[in-house]
Amino acid sequence: MNLPRSIALGLLLVAALSNANANDFEAALSKETAQFTFRSDSSLIGWGGSDLAIGLFYNEESDFILQASLLQMRQASQENPLTFGVGVKGYLGALDDPDEDVFAFAIGGQIRYTIAGTMPMVAAGERVEPAPNGIELPAGYQDWRVISSSHREDNKTLRVILGNDAAVQAARAGKINPWPDGAVLGKLVWKDRSHPAWEKATVPGEFVHAEFMIKDAQRYPDTGGWGFARWTGLDQQPYGKDASFVQECFGCHTPVKDNDYVFTHPSAMP
Numbered sequence: 001m002n003l004p005r006s007i008a009l010g011l012l013l014v015a016a017l018s019n020a021n022a023n024d025f026e027a028a029l030s031k032e033t034a035q036f037t038f039r040s041d042s043s044l045i046g047w048g049g050s051d052l053a054i055g056l057f058y059n060e061e062s063d064f065i066l067q068a069s070l071l072q073m074r075q076a077s078q079e080n081p082l083t084f085g086v087g088v089k090g091y092l093g094a095l096d097d098p099d100e101d102v103f104a105f106a107i108g109g110q111i112r113y114t115i116a117g118t119m120p121m122v123a124a125g126e127r128v129e130p131a132p133n134g135i136e137l138p139a140g141y142q143d144w145r146v147i148s149s150s151h152r153e154d155n156k157t158l159r160v161i162l163g164n165d166a167a168v169q170a171a172r173a174g175k176i177n178p179w180p181d182g183a184v185l186g187k188l189v190w191k192d193r194s195h196p197a198w199e200k201a202t203v204p205g206e207f208v209h210a211e212f213m214i215k216d217a218q219r220y221p222d223t224g225g226w227g228f229a230r231w232t233g234l235d236q237q238p239y240g241k242d243a244s245f246v247q248e249c250f251g252c253h254t255p256v257k258d259n260d261y262v263f264t265h266p267s268a269m270p
């Protein structure tokens, strides 16, 4: 029977074409049997967020079983290692002896316990360690508004510069020399990547770090009235061995002393 072979080839192609790191493809081959399993996020079929698995088993008698499943599950976290999922699974198969076609369809649940050490990144709500100078990661910075963006040719990274409400208000009003107390500037940095569908378009790739400048003239008199802090990677590890890391930040920001130690000029917006 040719059908299983062509399906197997199809699965191999799917695996080869997809480059998202969450995908995994498994092939178990023996003399008499072959089993292929492909797992991915469901964004492959249009909407993301679920586990998608497609598997094929066949043997030399040309029996084959094709299975597909979709499972919706919450991301486990340190506080909630136990997660529950619901999903659907379908089987389709043809057996030679007894000569029978099988089809089964099921809706079911799954309980999964994730061991803490294997969690890939900080899940929502988990505490991030403060920087060595005691500055805490500003809460909710992912929702701040854009002040500008930049591209560094030397280290091939893309950045967006964001501000909290006080910073954005000051930027829009042009009252930024000096920036007011309470203003916080954030910068998110990604490695350059060329868009898979448009080579000349540079888009964010791997996340590098998030860093902040917090304006409080009373609290940070030694560093131009700014508190500096940085967290690297998606797991938000505080940067710096000890509190002296701010000298590195401040030192490099001194060429723009006359602009209140800030390089960014708010970009024009309609």
Ligand code: HEC
Binding pocket: 149, 150, 152, 159, 161, 185, 186, 187, 211, 212, 213, 228, 229, 230, 239, 245, 246, 248, 249, 250, 252, 253, 261, 262, 263, 264, 265
């Ligand atoms: C080697 C020089 C250098 C060092 C070191 C450095 N910066 Fe910067 N920083 C810049 C430059 C240049 C820009 C503006 C261009 C850009 O967007 O990257 C900038 C921009 C920023 C911005 C956006 C506001 C602005 O000034 O434009 C923040 C926030 C920031 N840096 C925080 C930090 C923190 C925190 C550290 C230390 C952990 C640090 N920087 C270390 C060069 C440096």
